[in-house]
Amino acid sequence: MRKLPAPPAPPTPEDFTSPVHDRTVVARMGALLGVAFTICFLTGILSHLHQYPISWLPIPTGPAWGYRVTQGLHVASGTASVPLLLAKLYAAYPRLFTRPVVGSPVQMLERASIAVLVGSSLMMVSTGIANVAGWYVFGFGFTKVHWAFAWVAIGALAVHIAVKLPAIRDALTPAGVARSKSNGRRGFILGALAVATGAVVLTVGSTIPALDKVSVLRSRRPRNSPLGVPVNRTAAQARISPDLDPATGDDSWQLSVRGTTGERVVTAAELRALPQRTVSLPIACVEGWSADATWQGVRLRDVLDLVGGVGGDVAVRSAEASGTYRESLLPRAYADHPSTLLALRLNGSRLTRDHGFPVRLIAPNRPGVLQTKWVTDLEVRS
Numbered sequence: 087m088r089k090l091p092a093p094p095a096p097p098t099p100e101d102f103t104s105p106v107h108d109r110t111v112v113a114r115m116g117a118l119l120g121v122a123f124t125i126c127f128l129t130g131i132l133s134h135l136h137q138y139p140i141s142w143l144p145i146p147t148g149p150a151w152g153y154r155v156t157q158g159l160h161v162a163s164g165t166a167s168v169p170l171l172l173a174k175l176y177a178a179y180p181r182l183f184t185r186p187v188v189g190s191p192v193q194m195l196e197r198a199s200i201a202v203l204v205g206s207s208l209m210m211v212s213t214g215i216a217n218v219a220g221w222y223v224f225g226f227g228f229t230k231v232h233w234a235f236a237w238v239a240i241g242a243l244a245v246h247i248a249v250k251l252p253a254i255r256d257a258l259t260p261a262g263v264a265r266s267k268s269n270g271r272r273g274f275i276l277g278a279l280a281v282a283t284g285a286v287v288l289t290v291g292s293t294i295p296a297l298d299k300v301s302v303l304r305s306r307r308p309r310n311s312p313l314g315v316p317v318n319r320t321a322a323q324a325r326i327s328p329d330l331d332p333a334t335g336d337d338s339w340q341l342s343v344r345g346t347t348g349e350r351v352v353t354a355a356e357l358r359a360l361p362q363r364t365v366s367l368p369i370a371c372v373e374g375w376s377a378d379a380t381w382q383g384v385r386l387r388d389v390l391d392l393v394g395g396v397g398g399d400v401a402v403r404s405a406e407a408s409g410t411y412r413e414s415l416l417p418r419a420y421a422d423h424p425s426t427l428l429a430l431r432l433n434g435s436r437l438t439r440d441h442g443f444p445v446r447l448i449a450p451n452r453p454g455v456l457q458t459k460w461v462t463d464l465e466v467r468s
């Protein structure tokens with residue numbers, strides 16, 4: 087009887103002969119990815135602090151464009167990480183075939199941290215991209231999951247760097263580079279960088295108006311939107327009563343304001359009788375777009391002066407019955423800021439229903455999600 091041929095042995099890292107699978111390439115790609123992840127992580131923490139403020143770590147009200155820049159960087163660095171991550175995984179994957187599978191404790195830690203790092207990184211970029219695309223396929227709260235996995239990813243990254251530090255150092259020293267089979271494979275790395283840059287350029291027009299035409303993959307188009315600002319959630323989506331309509335009910339609405347000296351109703355006519363101000367402030371949406379705009383309305387602090395002044399943080403509530411962003415909390419320093427308005431007009435026109443008619447909040451250096459539309463109710467929390 088003839089013996090069956092033995093099954094082929096699994097490959098070993100040495101079977102992958104492309105010079106791209108080289109430790110210097112892997113280490114250099116890792117360094118680039120590390121920069122992108124760090125920018126993304128730090129700007130993400132800032133965004134989280136805006137949305138879930140900590141009393142002992144107040145966020146400054148300026149510069150007015152601050153959140154626009156950090157959120158733009160967050161989305162751009164997250165976008166750039168996708169090709170960088172794929173390139174790094176491609177360069178490194180032959181190491182999956184290192185045997186034994188379970189080696190020394192350090193090796194086990196190394197493998198486990200890589201599994202967690204790769205999994206959580208993919209989770210971060212996929213939820214982030216889906217969010218920017220406004221595609222809520224995942225049946226969970228985006229912010230909570232994105233936030234939790236960010237810590238998993240950054241923790242696994244710290245372990246990964248710590249475990250690999252000797253190897254990284256070795257691969258990146260001049261002697262290490264000289265010993266590597268590809269001398270760092272510059273073409274591959276520059277190619278990955280070019281793709282990353284291209285991905286950013288094709289999308290960053292949602293934030294940088296000058297690149298609007300080039301960014302064919304951008305998620306929003308401020309310039310083509312009515313009143314020059316995209317709408318993230320329409321009045322219909324937010325189930326705002328059709329009675330709140332500039333065409334029919336422009337004078338029938340009112341605000342309820344509760345302050346340190348009591349509660350009162352402020353009518354539309356009273357609000358219009360207060361000094362009207364004009365400010366230039368961006369809307370910077372966490373979903374990856376931003377736009378400059380000119381707003382007209384009354385200072386929030388002028389309204390609060392009717393009920394005892396800015397005596398604390400201010401809860402800003404809307405006509406929206408449910409929804410995560412139906413209400414926001416405005417820290418005291420923001421409520422007191424001269425640029426913080428209850429806006430009645432946007433870019434020279436009366437607010438449309440979708441932009442928050444009759445009145446909406448606009449404050450400097452603040453995420454779009456917290457610029458509450460369809461405001462009905464203010465409450466000072468002293």
Ligand SMILES: Nc1nc2c(c(=O)[nH]1)N[C@H]1C(S)=C(S)[C@@H](COP(=O)(O)O)O[C@H]1N2
Nearest residue numbers: 316317318371404411441454455457458459
């Ligand atoms: N009440 C309420 N206000 C809201 C929202 C919302 O869902 N409900 N969405 C916010 C988000 S996510 C953004 S980016 C801005 C967008 O304002 P715009 O639609 O006028 O551009 O409104 C904010 N205000």
Ligand SMILES: [Mo]
Nearest residue numbers: 371372454455
């Ligand atoms: Mo937003």
